[in-house]
Amino acid sequence: MEIKLAETAGFCMGVRRAVDTVLDIAQRAKGRRIYTYGPLIHNPQTIDLLKSRGITAVESVDEITDPKNAFLVVRAHGIAPDERKKIRESGVKIIDATCPKVGYVQAIIKKHTALNYTVIIAGDRRHPEVDGLWGYTNGRGIIIATVEDAEKLPPMERVCIVAQTTQNTKYYDRIVKKIQEKSPQAVVFHTICSSTQRRQEEIIRLAREMDAIFVVGGRNSANTCRLADLAQKENKPTFHIETAREIKNRDLTPYAKIGISAGASTPNWIIGQVIDTIEEACMVPRKKAGLLLKLWLWSVRVDLYPALGAACLTIASMALQKIPLSTSSIAIASFFIYAMHVLNRLNRSGESGLIGSFREVSYRKYARCYFATAVGSLAAALALSLINGLFSFVFLSFLAAAGVLYNMKILPDRYRFRRLSDLPGSKNISTAAAWGIAAAVLPLLHSQTAAGASTAVAFAFTFGLVFIRSAMSDIMDMQSDKLLGRETIPVIIGKEKTQIILRVIIVILLIVLLISHPAGWTPALSYFLVFCPLYIWICLRLCDRRAGFSGAFLEGILETSYIIAGLVVFCWYFLI
Ligand code: SF4
Structure with missing residues (x-):
């Protein structure tokens, strides 16, 4: 089976610009209410998300109760000059997010109306864009929707034809041809937007x-x-x-x-x-x-695949540190990572935190089941660590408490940063650090070996891979994160800069792995582990929505870098 996603699918420039404008205002509204003049986009889920961020759609300026304390965003479709005047007179501050391409059509109509032309708009008269355009004709414009409408028009001396920006190109050409049969001197503008x-x-x-x-x-x-x-x-x-x-x-x-x-x-x-x-x-x-x-895909969706990945990274970390492989340390890391992932997702699911995620349906439907398995896994990790020693147990308990606290509300709603996870970029760093500790430090404590340069290499290896995977998921989730007000690294610095940072981290990982054996820090295994950063470098290209893969597939592909680490260790043991 082949699935092909259109290159052009999704937000166009005008809609993206309008959404960004609204979200930008939401960040710095400082207590002012934000309204949009009509729904910002035709998507009920997005409208609900905007509502959750205090952005409400109104159909008329009269619905705004405290105009002096409000922003009104004009959406990409634009509005008629009369409406704009009415809004201004009400005292509401207008934020204009009219798409520049719609603005161009408005300017054409304004100019030709002033030159005494009859402006014909080919479009849907019920559409807000057409309604706004007609407002520029001083009541003298004609809206037509079909070739039959065009046929009924009388011959005209000074006539100008424009189209609604989302018209069907071929159909517009037919309408124009029909009008030109009676009015050959008509001035025609091809205003259908290129997008x-x-x-x-x-x-x-x-x-x-x-x-x-x-x-x-x-x-x-x-x-x-x-x-x-x-x-x-x-x-x-x-x-x-x-x-x-x-x-x-x-x-x-x-x-x-x-x-x-x-x-x-x-x-x-x-x-x-x-x-x-x-x-x-x-x-x-x-x-x-x-x-x-x-x-x-099911194992990715229910978070079992990352748990397997945690086991593989722990095996690689132990091998890098020359610690004898311990099944209890591997199981602790695996149970712990699974429990933390699930508990944090459940914690976020109550506040639309899972919207946009391929896990949304499953987590909502089986919340109790997930909770039971997460608590069971955490208990198993703690019990195993207690068997390993009191210090391991206390250390893991502290780590688990920090993990659960991370997503909990500490400050009231009026504060911008109410929980640790609200701190910009904190998710990627804390997740990677937790994995690094579980895979590299906990097994070391269990083995009662002194930490050395190999521990730093093992920690850096796990931290680097998990950080890259987490930031790449954030790149894919940028749009929903923006709408939800999550300040992830790509949301703050943009996709391109994030990708540059990730490439730098991959290069650093490669250098560390290549020099650590000659420096005497790790066994020759570190040479073989370069496959993991190299693999993830290739994934950087795949993780573009245009590749047409599902979210679960892409996450699985990224998490396979952990599995590769485990496989490399087994091959290495087999070879030496
Ligand atoms: S004119 Fe084109 S880019 Fe602008 S909002 Fe309409 S479809 Fe989008």
Whole structure:
């Protein structure tokens, strides 16, 4: 089965800019209420998230009770000059997030209306963008939606034609042709935005290439409906869906190749969930490979795969430190990491912390089951550490308490940083440090060996791999993190800079591993472990949403770097 995600799927420049503007204002509103003039985007889940951050949609400025203390964001569609005047007079501070491409059409209409042209707008009269555009015609504009509407128009002397930015290009050309039959001197502007045009061209290509098409986005979103329309016209089974839930119980096995596209206001994480669900629905459990893949993805989803990864990294750390392999130390690290991952996810799930994650459904549905297994794992880790010695037990108890406290609210809601996890970038550092301690330090305590340079190498190796994996997941979750107000490293410094930092860490890891044996710190195993950073370097390219893989698949791919470490150790033991 092949899944292909359209390059153009998801937020367009105008929508992304509007969302960023609103979130930016939310950061520095200083007690002022924030409103958007109509829903910012056609997506109920995103609207709920914005609401949770104090951003409310209003249909009229009259709904704002305290205008002097409010910001009103004009969304990407723009508004009519009359409405803008009314808002200004109310005393509300306007934040203009009108898409520059819509602004360009407004300017054309304004200019030609002043020159006494009759402006014809080809578009949907109920759409807010068209409503705003018409406002610039001083009441003299004409809105037409179909070729039949164009046919009914009389010949006109001074006429200017523009299109709604999300119109169908070919249909607009037909409308223009029809008008020019009676008014050949009409001034025509091709105002369909290039992003819309590319999206439409791509869906046609995709529909021709694939066996079925999924178009993701609101049913009230004009541009999404148009994409579904275009795919249908290519005579391919087309499914217009709003969320992944609509795929459940659909038999997708007849389709060997599935294409996915999405409207300009569909968030990335919804697209990710759709890919995830389609991937799962297309697996054929009767076939061995399908069953294995399903099992692997399930282990990633329920956090068993990282627990296995923790065991592998502990084995590698012990081997690097020349500590005899201890099954209890391996089990402690594995149980502990599993428990911390699950407890922290459960802690966050109550506050939309899992929105956007492929784990959302499973964690909400089986919360009790997850809680029981996490508490059981933590108890097992503590019991094993007690057998290893009182010091190990106290140390692990302290670590576990710090891990649970990390996501707990310490300060009241009015503070920006209410819990340790709210501190920018703290998640990546604390997660990597916890793994480093569990894999490199705890086994050392158990073996009662003195710490040395090899301990630092083992810690750095685990810390580096876990940090990279955690930051790469954050890159993929940037859009939902922004909406939720999570200040992860990519949200603060951007995707490109984060990737540069990750590349630097990989290079440092490679250097450390290559020099530590000649320096006499570690056995020759460190040479072989360079496979792990090299593998993760390759993954940097894969972890782009455009690669068309699901979130679970990508996380599994990243966590495989831990498994590789374990495999390398076994090969090394086998070879020497
Ligand atoms: S579709 Fe084009 S014109 Fe409309 S908001 Fe997006 S970038 Fe702007």
